[in-house]
Amino acid sequence: MTVTRFAPSPTGYLHIGGLRTALFSWLTARHNGGEFLLRIEDTDMARNSEDAKDAILKAFAWVGMSQDGEVVYQSKRFELYTKYINQLLDEGKAYKCYMSKDELTALREEQMANKERTRYDGRYRDFNGTPPEGIEPVIRIKAPQEGIITFDDGVKGEINIASSEVDDFVIARADGSPTYNFVVAIDDALMGLSDVIRGDDHLYNTPKQIVVYNTLGFKLPNFYHVAMINNENGKKLSKRDGATDVMDYKTMGYLPEALLNFLVRLGWSHGDVEIFSIDEMIELFDPKNINKSSSNYNIDKLLWLNAHYIKNSDDDKLVSMLLDFGVDLRENDKASEILNATKERGKTLVELAEQINLIINAPTSYDEKASKKAFKGEAKEILNTFADMLVLASPTTKEAFHSVMEKIVAEKEIGFGKIGMPLRVSLMGSMTGSGMDEIMSILGVSETIARIEKAIASIA
């Protein structure tokens, strides 16, 4: 069975890049009818944070990526890790190293000065003597000293790393707590992972983890190392490049399906297809098609996708999402008309909310440039006449409002703009926006006239 996982360390919010690898893992599991597991890597007690863990879970909930089974916390599995540490110690596959931190630093500095790779020199590997006083030992695993560690990466192809590059790394700290590469290998093996999909910043951890797999006799999963997402200049993505916290996208008015669609296309594609529903992603995704090269983050396409998903969202869904942006259309019997008039004008929910507010709230001021242009000449008189005509005709539909506009144009022998411009500014406060007839039919005759009168009053 296909089993994948996402294994964040709770040291901060969920990063956009992390979400993408999680998405790839999730899609792989769902595509194969397998399981997607979530594991919190909280072995470093000093850096863990409960808030960070909650933030990550919250982000997952927002995008709708569901995990199978309980969330696994490594901090609750120390007994298990200790068991394996003792086992390796007993079997002579791991050993205590009494090197002090100062000695280690000195060794590193010397290697650095000689322009060598910095690595532990194995001085306690076969130590039988009396341990030095006052040093709490760390436990190191015996890594192979010669040969090549090789594995077939599902994204990058065959990777070969000389064993000499992998030293006897620490598997348990002086305080007895296990370290990352050790517990990851154990958990991935015990949790039955078939496919490990992660960022390629972990590529160099893989040979270390393979050492653990091999010494413990575990079966290797398939590895997929996904290249990073960089900023537009190809540099590491940082907060300066825009939002990196997944939840920021929620507050900026992005729909989760747009974000996911955007992310799935970063490093993966399926022919010329750009728009993927969640179901289509699940159906078509294959980690073997993940690109080798890193991709650059650029918000343009996300914006385009978001606009697309807003345009194609159900009204009910938009109404409920809009609540977070200060617009409550739940009791509005014109909700559907309002949404129809505005859907295509907002690339984000923030913009959509602005557009809607322009309709449901009377303008408190008039755009200076627009009013100067629109409220000149006989505008005042035309607006007055138009208001009178509205009272007489008392239109209710968009079409009826439109014919009143046509009527005034015909009777007064004026261009459409003569009524259109002042009317638009009267109703919306600016020169742009939805169709006039559409807006008036939403507002109704009395509100329309109220806004017109208010505008007339403002004309000197």
Added chain:
RNA sequence: GGCCCCAUCGUCUAGCGGUUAGGAUCCAUGGUUUUCAUCCAUGUUACCGGAGUUCGAGUCUCCGUGGGGUCACCA
């Protein structure tokens, strides 16, 4: 610095030895729209460089160059 990975329009990408190098986004122009947006149409723009293999190379090999990653008692 050692080791590892990567390299097609500005950006996301298709390509898998023979294509006018395709699509999307962005940008520009035109059309639709009383306006804006949407939508439609058109256009500009790319194989990092150099050798080699081959009848033929974006595609294979090597060498450069550039970028990224990694070298913890962090994860």
